Amino acid sequence: MKGSMLIDGQRVEFNDEKHILEVIRKAGIDLPTFCYHSELSVYGACRMCMVEDKWGGTVASCSTPPKDGMEIYTNTAKLKKHRKMILELILSNHDRDCTVCEKNGRCKLQELAIRFGVKQVRFEEEKKDLMVDDSSTSIVRNPNKCILCGDCVRMCEEVQGVGVLGFAYRGSKIQVTTAFNKQMDHVNCVNCGQCRTVCPTGALVIKKDMERAWDALYDKNKRVIAQVAPAVRVALGEEFGLEPGEITMGKIVAALRKMGFDQVYDTGLAADLTVMEESEEFKKHLELNGTLPLFTSCCPAWFKYAEQKYPELLEHISSCRSPQQMFGAVIKEQFRKVKESDSKENVVIAIMPCTAKKYEAARPEYRNNGEYDVDMVITTQELAMMIKEQGIIFNELEEESLDMPFGLASGAGIIFGVSGGVAEAVLRHCVSEKTPGSLKDLAFVGVRGLDGVKEAYVELEGKEIKIAVVHGLKNAEKLIKSIQSGEKNYDFVEVMACPGGCIGGAGQPIPQSVQVRSQRAKGIYSADNSSPIKRSEENPTIIALYNGMLRGNHKLLHRPKTL
């Protein structure tokens, strides 16, 4: 529907906006909301977005469609009073220990309380005193800070199709909780952490591993080795006021050295290893008419989801470890001898855009003789906090380059950070034509972009290969159902749990609007463009590894038996 309406006396055109809220925001008015997210269904619970019509009636703008000739006001005295009242009511039973809250300074409730000048809460304070659940490796849930906006519930259900969180009980006793109030490590949570990206308060936060990291960094008997994932470099800058998508790898390396890391490597190199192994696996399946489609295995949230919901698909999932786990094993192997000579313990810290990587690193099968391949995982956001804690002025750092031998990743390894990247990188390796022209062709076959489900067709040695790329587990579920019903068939399927792939991971800075994600994706592709090596097999370190440590021994690159 097209038309125009009057917002605070200003005429605003609208086209296909579904509700007034979008029109209002388009007009440059920052209407506050807790429960509205453009990617989730409309819930209309928080009532912060109420607007007044010309007769003095109020409607929730998030759930009212625009009409031609409508006249609304967004900031009347009545509305201000109303919003302040809502905030006071929320605060009356909110755990208000802001100074020690994980979300301090990033909390939507705090921000709006400041904005609306809430100086006192007139209602009697009512403590909820519910148990904080820190059983998960990835997410801490504090129900005392929950304001019942239901964003996490809808995220988990609508985008991820997992649905471990839900509303329970009713009236004044209502809570967001898991089924039967089970702990997070006892439900089918895939640790993707998307719930925490929409949580306005400190009710859902990343489980922090910063203290453990500092302990390792301050310990003189430990050699601390960092591996930095591709998606981190295009998002970390946001924490320091830089534009989303700005590549800050050089500064990250400099910061990590200042913090005491002994070696800084690029997980993109391990992504190159993944490309090599997964491509071989794929070609073998194609030649021998083996189990197809082959699903990617890099995303730990996807892998756990498949284990739980589609165990019959496990034999379709690539046997490759994720780049993080490949790299952990390779680094530990590389430094095993050094450890014997200087008796320093090797500690691998992965810096990831992802909360599920924390879970993956801690999976029992990745533990050998009491030692994990990856000792701990720090998210992009935690890294930003550590940099600030260390007193490093990030924006003024001189760029430094990564350490060798594992500091060199091809463009193919870098694009792992964005949805479609793994498929494209594997294709670059598999197609026989190795010209710049073929690279361009692959970029446009349809694997790029932020659509939830993408399909592409590529000719490989005379055969037409059907590829699907999905992100968001709900999209994955739809795709799997269409494959199982025989409606669709593919040869290769890339699955990433988070919207946009790793660039939209839950360890990344918030906010994560669609726009921010597309800027980050742009950053990843520009890093690929400026990389001198485009294909994994051309990476000299990869060649050296296959001629050295990995000769005849690919065990480090494939998943051990699940324990």
Added chain:
Amino acid sequence: MISDNQYINVDTILNRYGNKKSSLIAVLQEIQNEYKYLPEDVLEYVSRKMDITPSKIFSVATFYENFSLDPKGKYIIKICDGTACHVRKSIPILNALRKELALSEKKHTTDDMLFTLETVSCLGACGLAPVITINDKVYAKMTPESAIQVLQNIREEESK
């Protein structure tokens, strides 16, 4: 634990509703009729069969007062505390029964799993106030003494 045999009953219920998601409440009601409460593992079984997440089922089961996630006693005593029964002194009956059965506001079922005591808002028999029902049998115009007498009778019956 509930034996496989008992899941057959659940299957019968589910088949009757053709695993239709919109029938969840009806399914839960029948399961509660079968087990007197909603056992966790049965709900998880239902969740798999109906393809509804456990959290959603938990959500529905905790929303309605009528559903119980705790096992109930052999005899379910409902004391009406609607307006008519309330003014005709239902609360003293409740207190007397609680004292007799060693129950409280939080504890509804006796340790020997014989009795569950709960209040309801209106049984629709206001002319008979105050009313209690025991396993859906109606007892009219009760007093604390007569209510305890009914309990004694049941106990005697049980010990035979």
